[in-house]
Amino acid sequence: MLAFAIRRLIEAAFVMLTVAVLAFLLFRFVGDPVNQLVGQDTTLEDRLRLRQQLGLDDPVWVQLGRFLWNAARLDFGISYQAKQPVMMMIADRLPATLELAIAAALFAILVGIPMGVYTGIHRDSWLSKLFLTVSLIGISLPTFLIGILLIYVFAVKLGWFSSFGRGDVVRIGGWTTGLLTASGLKALVLPAITLGLFQMTLVTRLVRSQMLEVLRTDFIKFARARGLSRGAINFGHALKNTLVPVITIIGLQVGAIIAFAIITETVFQWPGMGLMFIQAVQNADIPVMAAYLILVAFLFVAINFVVDLVYVRIDPRIRIFDKAG
Amino acid sequence: MTVTASPPLAPARSRWQRARDSDLMYSFLSSKLVMLAALMTVLMVGSAFLAPLIAPHDPYDLRSLNLLDSNTPPAWEAGGDPRFRLGTDDQGRDILSTILYGTRSSILIGIFSVLLAVSIGVSLGLWAGYAGGRVDSVIMRIADVQLTFPAILTALLIDGVAFAMFKSASAGPAKFWVLVVAIGLSYWVQYARTVRGVTLVERNKEYVQAARLIGIGPLRIMFQHVLPNVLSPVLVIATINLALAIITEATLSFLGVGLPATEPSLGTMIQIGNKYLFSGSWWMVAFPGVTLAALVLSVNLLGDWLRDALNPRLR
Numbered sequence: 001m002l003a004f005a006i007r008r009l010i011e012a013a014f015v016m017l018t019v020a021v022l023a024f025l026l027f028r029f030v031g032d033p034v035n036q037l038v039g040q041d042t043t044l045e046d047r048l049r050l051r052q053q054l055g056l057d058d059p060v061w062v063q064l065g066r067f068l069w070n071a072a073r074l075d076f077g078i079s080y081q082a083k084q085p086v087m088m089m090i091a092d093r094l095p096a097t098l099e100l101a102i103a104a105a106l107f108a109i110l111v112g113i114p115m116g117v118y119t120g121i122h123r124d125s126w127l128s129k130l131f132l133t134v135s136l137i138g139i140s141l142p143t144f145l146i147g148i149l150l151i152y153v154f155a156v157k158l159g160w161f162s163s164f165g166r167g168d169v170v171r172i173g174g175w176t177t178g179l180l181t182a183s184g185l186k187a188l189v190l191p192a193i194t195l196g197l198f199q200m201t202l203v204t205r206l207v208r209s210q211m212l213e214v215l216r217t218d219f220i221k222f223a224r225a226r227g228l229s230r231g232a233i234n235f236g237h238a239l240k241n242t243l244v245p246v247i248t249i250i251g252l253q254v255g256a257i258i259a260f261a262i263i264t265e266t267v268f269q270w271p272g273m274g275l276m277f278i279q280a281v282q283n284a285d286i287p288v289m290a291a292y293l294i295l296v297a298f299l300f301v302a303i304n305f306v307v308d309l310v311y312v313r314i315d316p317r318i319r320i321f322d323k324a325g
Numbered sequence: 326m327t328v329t330a331s332p333p334l335a336p337a338r339s340r341w342q343r344a345r346d347s348d349l350m351y352s353f354l355s356s357k358l359v360m361l362a363a364l365m366t367v368l369m370v371g372s373a374f375l376a377p378l379i380a381p382h383d384p385y386d387l388r389s390l391n392l393l394d395s396n397t398p399p400a401w402e403a404g405g406d407p408r409f410r411l412g413t414d415d416q417g418r419d420i421l422s423t424i425l426y427g428t429r430s431s432i433l434i435g436i437f438s439v440l441l442a443v444s445i446g447v448s449l450g451l452w453a454g455y456a457g458g459r460v461d462s463v464i465m466r467i468a469d470v471q472l473t474f475p476a477i478l479t480a481l482l483i484d485g486v487a488f489a490m491f492k493s494a495s496a497g498p499a500k501f502w503v504l505v506v507a508i509g510l511s512y513w514v515q516y517a518r519t520v521r522g523v524t525l526v527e528r529n530k531e532y533v534q535a536a537r538l539i540g541i542g543p544l545r546i547m548f549q550h551v552l553p554n555v556l557s558p559v560l561v562i563a564t565i566n567l568a569l570a571i572i573t574e575a576t577l578s579f580l581g582v583g584l585p586a587t588e589p590s591l592g593t594m595i596q597i598g599n600k601y602l603f604s605g606s607w608w609m610v611a612f613p614g615v616t617l618a619a620l621v622l623s624v625n626l627l628g629d630w631l632r633d634a635l636n637p638r639l640r
Binding site for chain 2: 011015026137140141142145148149151152156255256259260262263266267277278281282284286289293296297300301304
């Protein structure tokens with residue numbers, strides 16, 4: 001277990017180093033940082049001085065070392081576009097993305113599990129077939145199309161929810177939250193559904209297939225023979241035994257939710273990190289892109305590391321190298 | 326020395342007869358849904374490639390555009406114009422023609438990026454499986470790492486970096502190939518893993534040993550002897566991948582980092598239409614959206630069917 005954890009840790013460190021070097025190459029060689037920071041009427045001497053200040057005349061290795069050291073301290077320099085520290089911009093927008101991601105994950109779990117249980121128990125009812133058809137469409141349609149559809153129906157036609165921004169937010173310390181105001185909650189509904197729909201269908205299908213499997217086992221038959229109520233059998237015994245893979249999948253999907261937040265945030269103009277990244281790409285704002293790249297990579301590596309460990313911990317039968325291959 | 330393919334066992338039967346009697350054809354004809362999906366795909370691909378012939382207008386021809394025509398609703402709505410059956414967008418382009426041309430670029434980007442992903446993935450998979458040892462573990466580690474990131478994120482990152490690099494030269498043709506490369510590089514992993522798995526098995530079979538004994542080089546063994554045995558899973562993955570590639574292209578264009586707005590593509594059309602959703606111009610987003618959804622669904626259904634029909638073990 002320890003050897004496995006250490007090996008995975010070294011691997012994770014290697015991945016992070018690769019991503020950081022890529023980010024550095026991007027930062028250093030795409031466009032001239034000085035040109036991006038100053039206006040057109042800056043004199044040549046001023047430019048040279050700024051160049052000196054930024055350390056752009058040092059050998060590339062020294063610059064790389066400095067970049068890595070700064071990145072490790074979460075210092076990603078200054079945004080070309082907003083002219084403020086990148087880390088401040090990220091700290092500003094992180095709460096929006098996290099709230100959206102958590103809401104989406106909750107939606108996926110709280111709707112997906114009951115739907116999975118229902119379709120698992122009543123596998124031939126018309127409602128199950130409806131659920132499964134809807135989930136098939138949910139998987140096939142691109143996220144942004146679903147978002148637009150929801151906006152058109154629930155915001156433009158029915159006017160129930162708002163379709164862009166976060167609504168009114170309340171600032172608590174360094175954290176801004178939209179969960180405490182009515183307009184904030186209203187604004188959260190559509191993006192959370194859009195973002196969580198894919199994961200919801202995933203959870204539904206997974207719980208369904210697991211339920212179908214568990215319901216066939218002897219201990220369920222025995223529970224029925226003992227005369228336990230249907231609720232106790234279905235939820236107390238069957239569902240409990242389906243949860244290990246579900247938890248693993250949800251853990252792995254957290255990363256996907258963060259990634260797809262880019263799309264959802266663009267559709268709903270949600271002021272989070274994903275929207276910031278897209279705007280940075282459109283403006284060639286390299287420091288912001290580099291920072292986002294490193295943060296997302298870190299997030300993914302961390303999640304995978306934890307999920308791998310949990311996996312081995314929960315189920316020692318899993319042969320690690322089979323899973324990797 | 327070469328190993329020639331053995332002659333067909335029953336030369337009396339024509340190629341057409343054999344195709345008609347095959348299992349594949351049988352399972353195709355026995356599912357109405359699959360036939361419908363195939364019909365839809367053929368129709369959409371066909372009309373997309375015939376776009377220059379059948380489209381009523383040419384969205385590339387700026388002289389034919391008239392801003393006075395912009396925001397026209399479909400012909401059957403009040404204020405519609407019979408010249409524009411599905412209405413026009415904000416630049417006065419005919420929606421129907423733009424969809425035809427847009428579907429063409431979406432499909433082309435999809436096909437080229439799948440071809441790129443297949444060539445990278447199959448070569449690396451063959452190499453890893455055949456060589457084994459260090460080569461195998463390095464290639465598969467890279468594949469594992471890339472698999473931890475969702476493909477659409479990888480494509481977005483590659484495309485975003487390229488977008489920032491070539492900002493000045495982001496004309497249509499250049500962006501087209503940037504998208505192909507970004508999407509192609511994001512989807513090779515699955516091929517590599519599948520091909521490697523099959524190659525590991527095939528490598529130890531007698532025909533490969535025989536080929537090696539008579540002195541055939543490893544490249545030739547990999548591509549001429551092992552490759553034909555891994556083609557059917559590759560074909561299945563490629564079909565499903567085509568749908569994913571089309572979605573990815575549309576998503577990137579929708580996000581504004583794919584094809585430029587002047588270049589017709591389903592993604593850019595939806596992006597433009599999205600801006601006018603609140604003013605009630607639903608047709609700008611609805612028709613390209615439905616086209617994209619139908620295209621992706623049909624290709625997906627075909628892929629699912631191929632998977633079941635060609636190789637039941639893949640399920």
